[in-house]
Amino acid sequence: MKISNSTGKYSKTVSSFSELIDTDFQGSVNSFCWKRELNGDFKEIISKLQLEENITVVTSEDLLKLKLSEHGETAREIILNDLQVLTDFGALPTLNLLKNYERDDEFDFIQTDVYSFHVDRSPVLADTFLCTYYGASSDILPNDQAVQKILIPEIREKLKALHQGSDDDFETFLEENFFDLHYEPKEDSQLINLGQGYLWRLAxxxxxxxxxxxxxxAPVENDGEYRLLLIC
Structure with a gap:
């Protein structure tokens, strides 16, 4: 796999928040990126926050309590504004101070945690928004460069053995256990890295x-480094 910062034919770059939310997905484009260069010291914010668990939810009130330098205040205002505009839009943004996600080691033949390439499923038609302010950032895998894991013969056979039920409800079993959400990159796939500070909208x-x-x-975190991530 190769990682690129270029969006290519799979993503579209926009220049404002209004363009980010008002532009329709179409064709092979299923992600939009509001590219922006953020000023401010986001590392300072991380240094002043207290990690309570591997993933700690940080509220606006938590941010406002921090005593920060001028550059730290600039970073805080950016985050607070992002939280506000997304909330006004009708989304439910969450700011996470992140050490690492929980790993899935239940099965040795299929990985189903967020470090595996996956899609998000929603009961309502709503998009995923992501912004990494600090730390390692996520990757996108173009759909035509991926294979659904449940379609890989050796994995499918092991899932059938795990299911131990009738063929009629096998597909339901895959959905109920979220196996169908995960993908394997094809050889020589070209990944798109989401970068720092960019606000993304994913279908x-x-x-x-x-x-x-x-x-x-989700990326593998850098050693000794927390991530500061907005997600909804």
Whole structure:
């Protein structure tokens, strides 16, 4: 696999928040990126926050309590504004101070945690928004460069053995256990890295969605470094 910062034919770059939320997905484009260069010291914010668990939810009130330098205040205002505009839009943004996600080691033949390439499924037609302010950032895998894991013969056979039920409800079993959400990169796939400071909008899996859902994964964290991530 190769990682690129270029969006290519799978993503579209926009220049404002209004363009980010008002532009429709179409064709092979199932992700939008509001590219912006953020000023401010986001590392200072991380240094002043207290990690309570591997993933700690940081509220606006938590941010406002921090005593920060001028550059730290600039970073805080950026985050607070992002939280506010997304909330006004009708989304439910969450700011996470992140050491690491929980790993899935239940099965040795299929990985189903967020470090695996996956799509998000929603009961309503809503998009996923992501922004990494500090730390390692996620990757996108173009749909035509991916294979659904449940279609890989050796994995499918092991899932059938795990199911131990009738063929009629096998597909339901795959959905109920979220196996169908995960993908394997094809050889020589070209990944798109989401970068720092960019606000992304990703298409989800929903019957009314007009494009394929965006395949993405969480990054392996850098040693000794927390991530500061907005997600909704």
């Amino acid at each position: 989800v899996d929903h019957p009314e969605q007009k494009v394929l859902p965006c395949i993405h994964r």
